[in-house]
Amino acid sequence: MDAFVTRKKRKACAAQTTSGTSPADDAHEESTDIKLAILSSLHPHVDQEALLDVLLAHDGDVEATSRALKAPRLPRKPGLGPAVAAQSSLRSFAVSSSGSLSSPSSKRAKVLARKGATLHLYDPLDISEHTPCTIIHNFLPAEDADLLLRELLEESKTFEKATFKLFDNVVSSPHTSAFYVGSYKELQEQKHEYVYNGVRMTDVRTLTPQLERVRARVQEAVNREIQERIRTRYGGKKLKYQSPDPWIPNAAFVNCYNGPHESVGWHSDQLTYLGPRAVIGSLSLGVTREFRVRRIPFPPATPDPNNTTTAAAAVNDDDDEHHQPPPADQAGEGQGDGQIAIHLPHNSLLVMHAEMQEGWKHAVHPAAAVDPHPVAGARRINVTYRHYRAGFHPRATPRCPCGVPAVLRVVTRRRQNWGRYFWMCYAGNVPGREACAFFRWAEFDDDGNPVGMTGAQSDASEVKAEEGAGGNDRGVDRGGDRGGDRGNDRGGDRRRR
Numbered sequence: 008m009d010a011f012v013t014r015k016k017r018k019a020c021a022a023q024t025t026s027g028t029s030p031a032d033d034a035h036e037e038s039t040d041i042k043l044a045i046l047s048s049l050h051p052h053v054d055q056e057a058l059l060d061v062l063l064a065h066d067g068d069v070e071a072t073s074r075a076l077k078a079p080r081l082p083r084k085p086g087l088g089p090a091v092a093a094q095s096s097l098r099s100f101a102v103s104s105s106g107s108l109s110s111p112s113s114k115r116a117k118v119l120a121r122k123g124a125t126l127h128l129y130d131p132l133d134i135s136e137h138t139p140c141t142i143i144h145n146f147l148p149a150e151d152a153d154l155l156l157r158e159l160l161e162e163s164k165t166f167e168k169a170t171f172k173l174f175d176n177v178v179s180s181p182h183t184s185a186f187y188v189g190s191y192k193e194l195q196e197q198k199h200e201y202v203y204n205g206v207r208m209t210d211v212r213t214l215t216p217q218l219e220r221v222r223a224r225v226q227e228a229v230n231r232e233i234q235e236r237i238r239t240r241y242g243g244k245k246l247k248y249q250s251p252d253p254w255i256p257n258a259a260f261v262n263c264y265n266g267p268h269e270s271v272g273w274h275s276d277q278l279t280y281l282g283p284r285a286v287i288g289s290l291s292l293g294v295t296r297e298f299r300v301r302r303i304p305f306p307p308a309t310p311d312p313n314n315t316t317t318a319a320a321a322v323n324d325d326d327d328e329h330h331q332p333p334p335a336d337q338a339g340e341g342q343g344d345g346q347i348a349i350h351l352p353h354n355s356l357l358v359m360h361a362e363m364q365e366g367w368k369h370a371v372h373p374a375a376a377v378d379p380h381p382v383a384g385a386r387r388i389n390v391t392y393r394h395y396r397a398g399f400h401p402r403a404t405p406r407c408p409c410g411v412p413a414v415l416r417v418v419t420r421r422r423q424n425w426g427r428y429f430w431m432c433y434a435g436n437v438p439g440r441e442a443c444a445f446f447r448w449a450e451f452d453d454d455g456n457p458v459g460m461t462g463a464q465s466d467a468s469e470v471k472a473e474e475g476a477g478g479n480d481r482g483v484d485r486g487g488d489r490g491g492d493r494g495n496d497r498g499g500d501r502r503r504r
């Protein structure tokens with residue numbers, strides 16, 4: 008088996024940054040992130056640089072790397088403190104030149120969230136201003152939150168850690184979870200038509216009575232928050248590709264973090280069935296944990312004037328439409344390395360807004376300790392309500408020649424085609440199946456509805472042309488995207504989503 012990550016390949020990727028690249032390259036580079044995320048989940052105390060070094064030393068073999076890391080002589084990640092810290096609001100740090108308190112400036116937040124530093128946010132105004140999220144504390148009446156928590160703690164006894172195969176390694180997620188939908192019909196569809204990272208989900212449940220009861224409140228609150236966000240942050244107009252339709256939470260993933268050591272690695276949630284600019288409502292119950300977010304940096308320029316070796320490069324270089332500039336709030340190159348920790352107490356609803364999944368990654372790191380909750384003890388329950396859009400039903404989206412529905416992703420690693428969406432095959436992630444070279448640019452109307460798709464049929468010739476020009480001829484290893492399906496580099500801890 009070819010080594011999956013090698014220094015040579017990484018160099019090659021780096022050299023192709025400005026031209027002649029394709030989403031396949033993007034996927035390839037992200038495969039390294041997937042491995043790092045897996046390793047990070049398995050070895051949360053080892054920093055990323057050290058993980059990468061050991062991974063490279065073991066030719067990209069995650070299992071061998073993990074074995075080597077079992078003898079922990081590597082540097083610890085700084086700042087693994089207790090989940091609950093003391094700062095109450097960023098505004099208390101914001102002092103105007105006259106010395107009086109003022110609302111926090113973006114400049115101040117940028118300074119605090121610089122590379123290597125973590126900005127801790129508690130206050131809803133700070134969170135709204137400095138992250139793509141908004142938060143509502145004490146969201147449910149206390150007794151309803153209590154009922155839901157008790158019900159889900161009981162349910163969580165049957166939750167499982169998602170496991171997935173990475174070459175010959177079986178990796179399991181660092182927390183447990185289950186997936187719920189609104190009706191028996193949806194459940195059947197999920198089991199028989201939806202595919203997550205190349206496989207069908209076997210454990211799909213219908214919403215429990217409390218999940219169902221709370222769903223209406225979440226729907227109402229999230230739609231209100233969306234409108235507020237549009238009014239206050241997007242200049243009164245929804246984002247391009249954001250759906251104008253009401254957000255309807257017809258599915259929910261429930262996560263259980265059983266103690267401070269349980270976590271979820273860096274990832275973006277999978278857009279395949281949610282569509283572009285998805286919104287997610289995330290309800291936290293039980294112990295407080297830190298929800299970390301970090302911006303995906305706009306890739307730095309590495310000009311390579313000689314790299315016009317492929318047809319795709321020539322086409323793409325002339326294709327101004329797809330040299331998309333970063334959004335204004337993402338303009339600073341090199342920005343994005345600082346982390347922001349949003350503290351999620353019991354009974355808080357976090358809304359991940361439309362700018363989140365494409366532009367940011369999120370994680371719940373292991374904590375050194377947690378403050379016990381009177382009902383949940385050391386456990387945290389998290390419910391992410393999601394809107395599975397009809398237009399993104401697997402019957403309506405591209406299916407590759409090998410028969411597996413394609414996944415929807417976005418280019419984030421290359422300036423070329425940055426922000427452009429594409430469909431690609433995940434069959435190569437299924438043990439025993441041949442990797443498939445399918446990829447296809449995704450096109451949407453302004454409201455994020457897919458256009459120009461011909462349903463479940465493949466368009467192999469178009470894809471082959473693109474692939475032949477810009478993909479496989481560079482030895483891209485598509486087996487790389489074996490990680491979590493909801494996110495491009497979530498390290499496999501959500502294999503089923």
Ligand SMILES: O=C(O)CCC(=O)C(=O)O
Nearest residue numbers: 260262276298371389391
């Ligand atoms: O536990 C959380 O707050 C986040 C969970 C998450 O990111 C997910 O379910 O995708």
Ligand SMILES: [Fe+2]
Nearest residue numbers: 274275276369
């Ligand atoms: Fe997530």
